[in-house]
Amino acid sequence: MITSTSNQHMKQLRELISKSRARKKAGCFVAEGLRMVSETPADRIEELYVSQSFMKSAGNLKDLPLYLGSAQIVEDRIFRAVSDTMNPQGILAVVRMEEHSASDIISARSPLVLMLENIQDPGNLGTMIRTAEGAGAAGIILSRETADIYNPKTVRSSMGSLYRMKIAYADDICAAEEQLKAAGIEVYAATLEGSVPYTSPDYRKPCAFLIGNEGSGLTSGAVAAAGRRVRIPMAGKLESLNAASAAAVLLYEAARQRQLPGA
Amino acid sequence: MITSTSNQHMKQLRELISKSRARKKAGCFVAEGLRMVSETPADRIEELYVSQSFMKSAGNLKDLPLYLGSAQIVEDRIFRAVSDTMNPQGILAVVRMEEHSASDIISARSPLVLMLENIQDPGNLGTMIRTAEGAGAAGIILSRETADIYNPKTVRSSMGSLYRMKIAYADDICAAEEQLKAAGIEVYAATLEGSVPYTSPDYRKPCAFLIGNEGSGLTSGAVAAAGRRVRIPMAGKLESLNAASAAAVLLYEAARQRQLPGA
Numbered sequence: 001m002i003t004s005t006s007n008q009h010m011k012q013l014r015e016l017i018s019k020s021r022a023r024k025k026a027g028c029f030v031a032e033g034l035r036m037v038s039e040t041p042a043d044r045i046e047e048l049y050v051s052q053s054f055m056k057s058a059g060n061l062k063d064l065p066l067y068l069g070s071a072q073i074v075e076d077r078i079f080r081a082v083s084d085t086m087n088p089q090g091i092l093a094v095v096r097m098e099e100h101s102a103s104d105i106i107s108a109r110s111p112l113v114l115m116l117e118n119i120q121d122p123g124n125l126g127t128m129i130r131t132a133e134g135a136g137a138a139g140i141i142l143s144r145e146t147a148d149i150y151n152p153k154t155v156r157s158s159m160g161s162l163y164r165m166k167i168a169y170a171d172d173i174c175a176a177e178e179q180l181k182a183a184g185i186e187v188y189a190a191t192l193e194g195s196v197p198y199t200s201p202d203y204r205k206p207c208a209f210l211i212g213n214e215g216s217g218l219t220s221g222a223v224a225a226a227g228r229r230v231r232i233p234m235a236g237k238l239e240s241l242n243a244a245s246a247a248a249v250l251l252y253e254a255a256r257q258r259q260l261p262g263a
Numbered sequence: 264m265i266t267s268t269s270n271q272h273m274k275q276l277r278e279l280i281s282k283s284r285a286r287k288k289a290g291c292f293v294a295e296g297l298r299m300v301s302e303t304p305a306d307r308i309e310e311l312y313v314s315q316s317f318m319k320s321a322g323n324l325k326d327l328p329l330y331l332g333s334a335q336i337v338e339d340r341i342f343r344a345v346s347d348t349m350n351p352q353g354i355l356a357v358v359r360m361e362e363h364s365a366s367d368i369i370s371a372r373s374p375l376v377l378m379l380e381n382i383q384d385p386g387n388l389g390t391m392i393r394t395a396e397g398a399g400a401a402g403i404i405l406s407r408e409t410a411d412i413y414n415p416k417t418v419r420s421s422m423g424s425l426y427r428m429k430i431a432y433a434d435d436i437c438a439a440e441e442q443l444k445a446a447g448i449e450v451y452a453a454t455l456e457g458s459v460p461y462t463s464p465d466y467r468k469p470c471a472f473l474i475g476n477e478g479s480g481l482t483s484g485a486v487a488a489a490g491r492r493v494r495i496p497m498a499g500k501l502e503s504l505n506a507a508s509a510a511a512v513l514l515y516e517a518a519r520q521r522q523l524p525g526a
Binding site: 123127130131133134136157159160161164165199232233234235236237238239241244245246247248249252253255256260261 | 396462509511518
């Protein structure tokens with residue numbers, strides 16, 4: 001049993017939880033909580049940790065991951081110190097990252113793509129990954145300055161979609177837009193100026209939505225590279241919708257037009 | 264200048280920021296940051312506090328509230344201790360609550376209403392208030408167990424919509440549903456079981472969407488009282504959308520059918 005925060009594994013966990021750089025270096029991130037660990041593909045779990053209390057009560061758990069036998073047990077107090085959450089459930093896994101490229105996403109049949117430029121809120125980002133899966137998107141392309149998809153808050157709010165969506169970081173978001181356009185994908189920038197209502201275009205064709213930073217929106221370069229512009233009409237005195245809400249509205253308008261199975 | 268956290272005003276601020284009960288008792292809440300304070304109707308501001316640094320740099324600010332002359336100045340260190348944010352901008356206001364009833368909302372012409380049962384995440388709640396304004400909703404009706412709309416996180420994430428939307432708490436959400444139905448408003452519960460795709464109904468008629476708790480969804484009583492059920496189809500292996508994303512999809516489908524100005 002691990003009984004000290006100065007244990008090498010615990011130090012490494014703290015680094016993986018708190019530092020994007022440590023995650024990139026290790027090629028791993030931390031998934032915490034029973035739900036998230038249960039959603040993790042078994043072959044991507046590198047290490048598994050459970051608290052002493054979790055292990056004791058594990059017999060009562062229905063959704064128990066099969067591979068719990070390989071778990072290392074951590075004293076409750078140490079688990080709490082290492083965990084990213086206020087009330088840890090007592091289970092976390094170190095998970096191997098999976099790399100995707102924009103090409104993987106483009107190659108889908110009649111793709112619907114979400115492109116994000118400089119989204120900063122990790123919770124918002126996770127919510128968008130979740131919505132993109134729901135709307136049937138082929139994948140998500142992110143500018144380098146966008147929050148880290150492996151931030152613990154993003155992992156949590158993606159509710160497992162992180163494991164199932166193809167997500168690629170683009171060094172140059174404008175170049176990625178050009179790449180999509182060259183592949184016959186229309187890129188629609190969500191912006192107020194010079195735009196048409198988002199309900200006008202035909203999204204049954206291959207298409208991508210480009211959404212910008214929560215505070216400052218899209219850069220002019222990214223808008224220019226998109227070619228097409230759409231706006232979400234707003235009643236009242238609102239300046240904009242929350243970025244994740246805007247993504248939901250746009251992606252589900254495309255899903256509506258494409259008649260998602262079950263619709 | 265206020266130089267101590269034991270100052271009576273500072274103690275009261277801490278209470279208003281951290282305790283729902285203190286807010287209810289005082290009939291006031293705290294709006295923090297330049298953006299939020301600027302959005303606050305002047306006649307609802309009871310007290311205004313600025314940090315020493317804020318006051319010094321105020322000359323450079325374009326969007327300065329006109330009533331800054333009445334502000335009490337607080338030493339930076341004390342402001343930081345009292346503030347709810349990590350990097351306070353140095354301005355906050357104590358704002359009077361405004362009461363609305365379900366009847367205020369129902370009386371709108373052909374109302375679109377958002378009903379929320381037991382939403383727990385304050386940020387999600389604020390985002391939904393913002394989206395409801397954007398989609399042209401007449402108001403929001405909340406179950407008593409829903410998070411406090413005056414929680415600082417909700418105030419912030421509503422981005423000023425909190426001041427412009429009619430929001431009413433209902434002691435009994437099922438009774439509120441009956442009240443809406445009696446007024447000729449169709450109530451659509453967002454739920455998977457026994458539902459039709461959300462794109463099928465005609466939302467140009469008076470209607471309300473009922474959305475449940477982030478983890479456990481709607482209670483069976485609330486679903487039964489609704490009468491109508493709609494689902495948002497989901498691709499992939501998703502169990503549900505984030506509650507605020509679901510609200511965005513539903514409210515904007517109604518807005519699309521109603522041809523929101525600008526659409």
